[in-house]
Amino acid sequence: MSNRGSNQVFSGGIQQTDVMKDSFGYEVPVESVPLPSLGKVYPDGNPLSGQETVEIRAMTAREEDILTSRALIKKGTVITHLIQSCLIDKSIDVKNMISGDRNALMISLRITGYGQEYGVEVECPACGTRSKQDFDLAALEVKTLDIDPVTPGTNEFEFVLPVTKKKVHFKFLTGADEEEIAIVQERKKKSGFKADNLITTRLMYSIVSIDGITDKSKINGFIRNMPARDSLALRRFIDQNEPGIDMKSWMSCQSCFADSEVRLPLGATFFWPDA
Numbered sequence: 001m002s003n004r005g006s007n008q009v010f011s012g013g014i015q016q017t018d019v020m021k022d023s024f025g026y027e028v029p030v031e032s033v034p035l036p037s038l039g040k041v042y043p044d045g046n047p048l049s050g051q052e053t054v055e056i057r058a059m060t061a062r063e064e065d066i067l068t069s070r071a072l073i074k075k076g077t078v079i080t081h082l083i084q085s086c087l088i089d090k091s092i093d094v095k096n097m098i099s100g101d102r103n104a105l106m107i108s109l110r111i112t113g114y115g116q117e118y119g120v121e122v123e124c125p126a127c128g129t130r131s132k133q134d135f136d137l138a139a140l141e142v143k144t145l146d147i148d149p150v151t152p153g154t155n156e157f158e159f160v161l162p163v164t165k166k167k168v169h170f171k172f173l174t175g176a177d178e179e180e181i182a183i184v185q186e187r188k189k190k191s192g193f194k195a196d197n198l199i200t201t202r203l204m205y206s207i208v209s210i211d212g213i214t215d216k217s218k219i220n221g222f223i224r225n226m227p228a229r230d231s232l233a234l235r236r237f238i239d240q241n242e243p244g245i246d247m248k249s250w251m252s253c254q255s256c257f258a259d260s261e262v263r264l265p266l267g268a269t270f271f272w273p274d275a
Helices: 061-067 070-075 078-086 099-114 175-190 198-206 216-225 228-241
Strands: 007-009 015-021 027-034 053-057 117-123 130-136 141-143 157-160 167-170 207-210 244-246 248-252 259-263
Touching (some): 078 099, 175 198
Antiparallel strands (some): 015 027
């Protein structure tokens, strides 16, 4: 089986399906956005189960209030509230959507709200010079799910570690996981600790069981002491198979003239482009 799902340009799967009219007759576009997971990671009864697309309306001024809310920024829940506000089906639990599906909706909102051009400062991998680069968000590739869950309709997958031969069941991180990880890292910084153990922290949230053992304390102990080769192999497998938007693009350095592949940063300017 392929390590990568089928890829398509992000804008290719988005279709306007309807409009919502306000009291003055302005038509707010409603679009159908493809889910990279194809709905395969959500259980029966979940409104996303088996759904390959989801409808979302374009951002309005009320969403700009969300983007600038100090309370939500402090809690790290801005993206969750933003997507929840724009979803047509309010029964969808945005926090428990996998990150790849959330990113697809977030990028769709950015394109319909402010356009597909994204100008941001990035560092050249070749010479280290930072420069402003323009990227086309609509040209980013969608990587769809191409491996089967352990049980259909679950966010649980299997991988056998190459060194210890342990059978690991893992999940793709959800919005709730990402928010908790961010809180944990911030607490460490405030306590004077270096928040430099992101690899082990993310694995602790990703791994569901090891050889059938689900005890978190035992799993966490194994993660801290697992062979580096096992850790790398597992992280590569997750990265290669995680459905989502490929945030890598090419830049041309204005200093050394090298063409390099870079990962697009999703900083504060993502939703606040230059006027």
